Amino acid sequence: MSYDDQCKRQRALVASEFTQSKSQRYHALQEYQSRMLVSDLLKQPESLDSVIQYQIGSLIMRVVYGYRVKSRDDVFLNNMSEAMHNFGEGALPGNFLVDTLPVLRYVPSWMPGGGFKKTAKEWHNVLNKAGWGIYNWSISNQETGQVLQPNLWGAHLDEGKPSEQKTFNLVWGGVAAVGGALDTTRAVVTKYFLAMVLHPEVQRKAQEEIDRVIGKDRLPDIKDKEDLPYMRALVTEIFRWESSTPFGIVHSTSGDDIYNGVKIQKGTTIIPNIWHMLHDPEIYKNPSVYDPDRYEGSDAAMKRVLDVAFGFGRRVCPGSHFAVASLYSIALATLATCDVLPALDEQGREIIPKAAFTSAVICLYQILKEFAGISIPSEIAKQIQN
């Protein structure tokens, strides 16, 4: 089987589990995890990033492997996080000189310029440990009841011992799903908190909508978004405002092509500029401003943003429905129960964070310390805490 076939099968595994309708099976889990996130934040508001990492990591490990993360020291979650961090470093075009000078591939690892080979070997070991470790756990626990259903591998491991080829695809399909989901979701969730701190007026409007449509007798669910147009705009604008994957994934052409009269040779590197598409001033007035009102309630305009934010064509993100639902559940859980506020300095003055982001394939918010103390419980949240 060729490399391309393997990639396609691994992608198909993820895509078939996270279609729009199948993703809904995870809504209750997403809502639960979001409420855990709010509850953790109320206890330790100064740890926003680590709370987000832990709760998002727990959610992803649960849906991909049926594995319940038990603590912040969880070895499977930490192995995955390390592997994904390495991937982020390696995938950034230009981070390694060999990307620019392919001839370095033939240089021994001990020679100047050949150091990337040693790094690649170390990262390969980390990735193997992450991918095979959780697979072996899953195989040993199929009968013990510890593997929770549904999950990405569920139906495939029910069918008896998988072939060698299928095992390979399950292991690396799982890693692809975690890799696609982990830091991307973490990035959009931190940006959501940043946007709320910077825009109290947006919070007020969303809270007013939730109170008016849902009331105060229950917490909103993901499906309530159908009745909450302002919340739909608020969430969509997070994906547009500061794209978490500004250049998508780097592709290369599998054959010669002609685009707009320009000949593109087979093997050409293609980097889609998602950030620019979502900041085109001819489409988005004042594109750098976070402004949910720019959609004027038009779901078609919101769809155009999501259609770009998750990439294109045959390689479009297969986890987009799940990802969008994750952000809805967190936004609804926080806004229905909390006011998201900036930290205070020693004199009690508000610290207004700057919107600064890391340079990477997945751009994270840079100065998370300024989030400390963001979340002040409203009346409902106080009840949750008691």
Ligand code: HEM
């Ligand atoms: C906010 C969250 C997310 C964002 C912004 C995001 C964005 C993207 C983008 C831009 C791509 C590249 C598409 C292209 O090459 O044209 C991608 C690929 C991918 N995403 Fe996501 N994603 C997110 C969440 C997820 C989740 C939750 C999963 C899995 C459950 C996932 C799985 C994948 C996989 C497996 C690929 C590679 C697809 C392929 O190469 O064919 N992503 N994602």
